[in-house]
Amino acid sequence: MGKTRGRRSDRSDGTEQKLYLQLPLLEMRVPEPDLIFLTDLPGGLDSKEWIASHTIGFFEHINLMYGTVSEFCTPSTCPDMTGPGNRQYHWIDDKGKKARLSAPQYIDYIMTYAQKSINDDTIFPTKHGLEFPATFESHVKKIHKLLFHVLAHIYHMHFKEVVLLQLHAHLNAVFAHFVEFNLRFHMVEDKELEVLDDLMVALKLTPPKQSG
């Protein structure tokens, strides 16, 4: 559940008009059936290698997407790192200490962290014959969780800019790919994902939830 309620009065919970749920904006650059077979692990392949290459793809593309709206994501427009439903995200540092950061700062931390991990040959080995470390899964899960926060923030605060840049179908494709991948490899916990449940349903990635 959301940790803190937002203070923004213009978006009182539940009643907000979500631009990203509007029908004409639900286009996707890549057809969903393609995304399904693209995420299935091909027979016999090493799943870590498969997860590694997808993780790098998600990092690069979410980074690219955020880059297109970063001009509009400043400490004054986004003093808090938020997602839909006024979800608030707090940065937790190495020592486990929580910090309140503005969205651009938080996202900068995420991207720096992800980039560093991906370039680290002891986590993502690139040399022939080198094994993935035992901690690979926990690293990758953390990266996915953090990247999901970025997606949530873009949809929550910057979807309008994305639409004006004619990038919504691309963003939806990245999101759908991320979700499809997650349905198979369970990278991100449901309680993280729930802020965009409505979009997953609208994009027909998951069936509508029965209970409210």
Added chain:
Amino acid sequence: LGAAVGGSPASDGGVGPMTFSCHTLDKATKAKVTLENYYSNLIAQHQERRQRRQRLEESLREERITEEQKSEKRHQHAVRETEFLRLKRSRLGVDDFEPLKVIGRGAFGEVRLVQKIDTGHVYAMKILRKSAMVEKEQVAHVRAERDVLVEADHPWVVKMFYSFQDAVNLYLIMEFLPGGDMMTLLMKKDTLPEEVTQFYVAETALAIDYIHKLGFIHRDIKPDNLLLDASGHIKLSDFGLCTGLKKSHRTEFYRDLSQVKPSDFSNPMDSKRKAESWKRNRRQLAYSTVGTPDYIAPEVFLQTGYNSSCDWWSLGVIMFEMLIGYPPFCSENPQETYKKIMSWKDTLIFPPEVPISEAAKDTILRFCSDADTRVKNIHDIKALPFFQHGVDWNHIRERPAAISVEVKSIDDTSNFDDFPDVDLKISTAGSLQASNKDWVFINYTFKRFEGLTQRGPILK
């Protein structure tokens, strides 16, 4: 600087006109191109992976081996596929290759012999300067090159392994063909005997036919692009980059012909002097961004359109050059050459002092003729008088080449010219600031499946 983007697709969602900086608009374009390219590649890779798997299953069906051995082979296949995934993830760069020697130079950069440091395998590395290409509007053609090269996997086409880029250059890693190129061979010899010419023209015809069947028109077939492998057989290099976009391939370049000085060719030279003068200027022509129009078919210059038969014209010009010692329309300058090509009916002359067979003449004239009377395909070519004796079309590549190539080692460059004064350090710094048009090169990265499994001994 700002550009307004208005008229939103969702009218009542609170989306109003907004102003974006050029920087943001550039990033948006880059994001679009990158994502579209990523997903179309992902789909292509998925299909290729499936095909590789199918091919494996087919070959397993034919082999008489136990179930256990079959599952072992399936396992090995999966291991290779996994290695391939890792290869694609690996950040291949200039630093992974040790430069050994410069072996060629072209309009947009150079070609080097290099050795991959971890595997010891030797390759040819083609380096193209991005800035030069953006300037010369060559960019659309980079894509064409990437597409064909990834697909092409055939004895007639130079095999490509990797490509990558940095802020300054594009890099193509391809198989090293130690036999040198046809231009260098032609400059060493006065003329080629008819049997030798027959061999090279027949092989080049098969190579051209092959790319036509893939759906490509080369448009710039010339001796520089005919490479010789270790056994002296032809391979075609260079798709896309040179496809009719060099200055000398554009009509605008010739629009104002009034400034052209009448050249020395107005008082006709004998063929010997002509050949000498041609050979003297030839290498400079190959290195200039203007390029030489000598091999281009007349209809390619016209706006009226052309088809794959333009490549057969070029082959006719090459055949003439092999037998006579210079190409039929060669002149002191490209403008003059252009004029001669456009009036080829008067200028295509066989010099009496260099006698060649009637069959050879007739054949050249079936290559260099009006597009509608020209040969159309390999079938027409096989029927030409010049090929009636001595060509084993089906096995030509397996048989000894007309001139054998002497190669002492996998990194022997004795068939190449010397490029003595070059700095082997590749300048990637200097203009480190990537051009904001950088996204146009996004397509330019690929790695080839077999690239990984090729391993050779470490030299030195």
